[in-house]
Amino acid sequence: MPFRKVQPEKLSATVVRQIEQLILRGILRPGERLPAERDLAERLGVSRPSLREAIAELHEGGLLVSRAGAGVFVGDVLGSAFSPALIRLMNGHDEAVYDYISFRRDMEGLAAERASRLGSDYDLQVVDAIFRKMEAAHLKRDPTDEAELDAQFHMAIVEASHNVIMLHMMRSMFELLKQGVFYSRQIMFRNRITREQLLDQHRAINTGLQARNAQAARAAVERHMDYVEQALTEQVRAERNEEVARQRLEHERGR
The missing domain is CATH 1.10.10.10 (Winged helix-like DNA-binding domain superfamily/Winged helix DNA-binding domain)
Known part of the structure; x- marks a missing residue:
């Protein structure tokens, strides 16, 4: 036996x-x-x-x-997610930024959908509490706190999805974001109009989650990430145009 x-x-x-x-x-x-x-x-x-x-x-x-x-x-259990060589490689190529945003759109959309269905009331209360802090931080001129709460808000949704693989994978990705590997969150929050739109987008995500409307929550996340991609593209273009204008000015002054 x-x-x-x-x-x-x-x-x-x-x-x-x-x-x-x-x-x-x-x-x-x-x-x-x-x-x-x-x-x-x-x-x-x-x-x-x-x-x-x-x-x-x-x-x-x-x-x-x-x-x-x-x-x-x-311990630093996230440290082995990406090798230092790969981090340096991603940091030096713009295409990694857009692949990162696309990855987040898919993963966080799924996380929001799962959180709407599987998250406990306590999970959704955590998400809502962080959003309320974002609203308070939004009133400050310095965007630092709001940018930090932005990351916390998205991670709280991933945590509420109750998938430990997704949790640790996304946590490692956000650690790289905090280090500025993909892009600086401060750039996103520098413009007041952009800050207003970002807050509205997070409000829509939170509303969908609190209503346990999986489809609405996922769609709100996807719209938010589409906006992030567009805003970063415009920022890169503006910086490039500014550099061209600076060179023209220097050339004109030297004539």
Whole structure:
């Protein structure tokens, strides 16, 4: 008969599995600090030796890292998504920008559709809360906060889709966006009229999600990404025209 005696699981193994699950689901994020050992052991209901054993195993697997005098942190699990050579290559070619936007249009449209159907009420409340912060940040002259909330808004939708593969893939893509690999989000928010249109587009996405209208939410995401592509194209053209005009002016002054 294909039966084996049930072996009791070590407490440390249970801790390992729980922390792994939190990282996989994107709840614990790269660089996030874990609670102090005593506090974490109490929360998990295990002894400190059992916790240390679990931490050591997770550390060996690269999911956690220890920093002297600072504590234990979630490892950079996104770091291997793109090699440094590929990042430099994408950074130097404009076509990567438009491929990135096209990729986001498809993936985030799907994420919005899934979030409308599969997201919990709490998920949608998170999305709505971030959008309300965007509205408040929109009133500021400095667009920095609004640009940062823009990324958070889109990631919250991906998180609400409850697909861990999509979550980590898109999180790695947004890390590159934050580094300015594809384009600077600050450029998108520099123009006041553009900021108004972007806010309206995010409002339409949020409205579709809150109504759990999957078709409307996806369509709103696609319209938003189409606008981003158009705005970046116009920005590149404007910069090129400005350079040509500058050269003409220098030539005229030198005559």
